Amino acid sequence: MTQPSFATHEVFNQSPPFEEVDLFAFDRPLVEAVKANGGAAAERELSEFGGQWGSAAMAERGRVANENTPKLRTFDSKGNRCDQVEFHPAYHELMAHSAHAGMHNSTWTADGNPAGDAAEVIRAAKFYIASQVETGHLCPITMTRASVGALAMQPDLLARVMPVLSTKSYDPSFAPWWDKRGMTLGMGMTEKQGGTDVRANMTRAVRDGDAYRITGHKWFMSAPMCDAFLVLAQAEEGLSCFLMPRFAPDGSINAIRFQRLKDKLGNRSNASSEVEFAGAYAMRIGDEGKGIRTIIQMVQLTRQDCAIASAGLMRSGLAHALHHARHRSVFQKHLADQPLMQAVLSDMALHVEGSIALVMRLCRSFDRAPDQPKEAAYMRLLTPAIKYWVCKSAPGFLYEAMECLGGNGYVEEGILARHYREAPVNAIWEGSGNVMCLDVLRALSREADSALAVLHELTGETLGLPGAGEAIAFVGKSFRRMDSERVARLAVEKLALLAAAAALNGVSPHQAELFAATRLAANHASMYGAVDLANNDVRGLLERALP
Numbered sequence: 001m002t003q004p005s006f007a008t009h010e011v012f013n014q015s016p017p018f019e020e021v022d023l024f025a026f027d028r029p030l031v032e033a034v035k036a037n038g039g040a041a042a043e044r045e046l047s048e049f050g051g052q053w054g055s056a057a058m059a060e061r062g063r064v065a066n067e068n069t070p071k072l073r074t075f076d077s078k079g080n081r082c083d084q085v086e087f088h089p090a091y092h093e094l095m096a097h098s099a100h101a102g103m104h105n106s107t108w109t110a111d112g113n114p115a116g117d118a119a120e121v122i123r124a125a126k127f128y129i130a131s132q133v134e135t136g137h138l139c140p141i142t143m144t145r146a147s148v149g150a151l152a153m154q155p156d157l158l159a160r161v162m163p164v165l166s167t168k169s170y171d172p173s174f175a176p177w178w179d180k181r182g183m184t185l186g187m188g189m190t191e192k193q194g195g196t197d198v199r200a201n202m203t204r205a206v207r208d209g210d211a212y213r214i215t216g217h218k219w220f221m222s223a224p225m226c227d228a229f230l231v232l233a234q235a236e237e238g239l240s241c242f243l244m245p246r247f248a249p250d251g252s253i254n255a256i257r258f259q260r261l262k263d264k265l266g267n268r269s270n271a272s273s274e275v276e277f278a279g280a281y282a283m284r285i286g287d288e289g290k291g292i293r294t295i296i297q298m299v300q301l302t303r304q305d306c307a308i309a310s311a312g313l314m315r316s317g318l319a320h321a322l323h324h325a326r327h328r329s330v331f332q333k334h335l336a337d338q339p340l341m342q343a344v345l346s347d348m349a350l351h352v353e354g355s356i357a358l359v360m361r362l363c364r365s366f367d368r369a370p371d372q373p374k375e376a377a378y379m380r381l382l383t384p385a386i387k388y389w390v391c392k393s394a395p396g397f398l399y400e401a402m403e404c405l406g407g408n409g410y411v412e413e414g415i416l417a418r419h420y421r422e423a424p425v426n427a428i429w430e431g432s433g434n435v436m437c438l439d440v441l442r443a444l445s446r447e448a449d450s451a452l453a454v455l456h457e458l459t460g461e462t463l464g465l466p467g468a469g470e471a472i473a474f475v476g477k478s479f480r481r482m483d484s485e486r487v488a489r490l491a492v493e494k495l496a497l498l499a500a501a502a503a504l505n506g507v508s509p510h511q512a513e514l515f516a517a518t519r520l521a522a523n524h525a526s527m528y529g530a531v532d533l534a535n536n537d538v539r540g541l542l543e544r545a546l547p
């Protein structure tokens, strides 16, 4: 489209929008990681998805949904409570596209069993792509898909919910879930006095016939227009998990009273509520007193999605930075041809290659865990380690990507400012950084044999890679220390790097070599680009990242 020229100057040397691209096919590390982890058969489907989500129309939905944030309507004009949250139509369109692609349910069969094959890997590729466009709406998408893991503990309830949850329809109407074409689920665990230590929850559940009445509050309950929430509350036998629908069985609105919406740093298209339950109707999931054991089945899956989405945010940062550098000239030369910028971009590309290979390897373990104990052990030990490393590396990475665009990166019209504000949340929610490290230690102490078998496997998979042997020895030694908690961050980061090198070795051995040389054999400098890669390797990394 020709722009009207200014009276005072011509506009030139600005990069064109990074739009109308196939976010799958243009991303060789992603294509290869999907293939290496069993998803090759879905390449066409993923390319269609990548083209759709890489369109200008989708980018526009993402922008508009974040600029027009959700609004809480607590009361109607006559003073009656309504407790509804209004979203911009662009948010609903994003939800409909994601649901249509099965991102909220495709890892389950219609009756709620794991779908198997490469369902996790294929869905993860979509989730990774969608998170490059708009992450806020992915919150209810991820919680809906993850809720099935916990609902499986209550088969009668699962059987009732699945016919509605397993459709590819998004139905935003405010109506009882059993009358809808599709449904979404959220979760309420965090209370004012504690989020990590949910055993301190004060919300109470009292039996009422076959069901329960729940009284208390939640301090963070995201996506409040979900059709039902998995909620923790104290019952007679202790902390228990419940399904709390927006409507009671008689069709009346359940006593879920939203107090206000959080004013958040990022994640703005998504609403996060503070809420009170005034004797709200709920059904128990799993046994009384086993609430943590039940809801952890859901949390394991949301942690996986945090890592996928953070990797996606970084991929988007890299793609925008590289695209810009290829169009922008400084001192008569494109930025992408300046050695120092090449050093920065290629080092960032290597970080993304390691992240996507690692995340896809993790998803393969989710696919195979139901029948392969070795994969179940990998999933158990590495989910917290990968969430820790991938999610916590995203904010710094996105800052660097932003800087590659100079001042253009810092303004809200571009997507990088939004990605940057979004990035920290994946590390904070669903188990913050330290909590992930403690969870790795827990896996090592409670399931020591399986965890050691995973370390043994990683030893074989990284054999000959620079620094791998020393890294294995360091991880083993640190975890055996009496004061292992004090050095847990050191050891968990090393474990994640080792697993990334192993995963990358299964996708592209040469990139694994580069990754290990810059991240295992030596500690990576605190800034991107402070590495010494050969010219050929720099070129190779950048061509793989974006054609």
Ligand SMILES: Cc1cc2nc3c(=O)[nH]c(=O)nc-3n(C[C@H](O)[C@H](O)[C@H](O)COP(=O)(O)OP(=O)(O)OC[C@H]3O[C@@H](n4cnc5c(N)ncnc54)[C@H](O)[C@@H]3O)c2cc1C
Binding pocket: 186, 187, 188, 189, 190, 193, 194, 195, 196, 197, 220, 221, 222, 223, 264, 267, 272, 425, 428, 429, 430, 431, 432, 433, 434, 435, 438
């Ligand atoms: C945008 C957003 C949306 C959210 N949506 C939801 C939702 O839908 N449902 C929901 O239930 N919750 C939600 N949360 C809450 C989130 O899960 C919690 O904030 C998180 O679990 C941390 O709990 P907390 O805030 O109480 O922090 P705390 O538990 O007080 O932790 C504070 C810090 O202490 C560290 N820490 C904790 N224990 C230890 C230890 N033993 N040793 C060392 N360090 C430790 C933690 O890593 C953390 O860094 C949301 C949060 C955000 C930001």
